[in-house]
Amino acid sequence: MTDFLPLEHLVAACHWIGGKGWAPATGGNMSVRQDAEYCLLSASGKDKGSLTRDDFIQVEIATNAVPSGRTPSAETGLHTLIYRLFPQAGAVLHTHTVNSTVLSRVEKGDALLLSGYEMQKTLAGQQTHLNTIAIPLFDNDQDMTALAQRIEAFAAATPLQYGFLLRGHGLTCWGKDVNEARRHLEGLEFLFECELQRRLLEAK
């Protein structure tokens, strides 16, 4: 892989995610946009906390085609969907945290609603804790084509922003570049932790 600074940023983000314990036991996947046509996606089945730049595989955004014949993430179709929906998206991060896994099961609706938190302002364009942010929540599916189609159909009616949750699975979020995707990931994870604790305490 030739010099490509965003990939350096993504590798650093993967190590940071690994250090946080947010991609346990090979869970999670990460990608960065190369240009309008291609992205670089993490190889399938690797420990995402110790990836190197050689572990990223070029994938065609429009078709999911892999010129090298290597095997990128099983969840490639969700990354390329985000790049297709949002030409301005520069990086996508998918993590498996305890908070996102548990909260996405406890919440039975089709969105996780967040309001009243100052940290909502970590999300691009948010300027007040008074807004209600809806993070869409989709039932998990091992059929990635079907899952991507379901998310795409939802997005046609309700544009996605920041990220979405897969029930019992984890968070997929993005940003205009790796730094913004990292901020969205860290901000959302903070909000999930707060929301889980709030629900636990208020249930008593």
Ligand SMILES: CSC[C@@H](O)[C@@H](O)C(=O)COP(=O)(O)O
């Ligand atoms: C380790 S089980 C989780 C996988 O099924 C999947 O959800 C995941 O996030 C990692 O898959 P991968 O193909 O390595 O990108």
Ligand SMILES: [Zn+2]
């Ligand atoms: Zn996953």
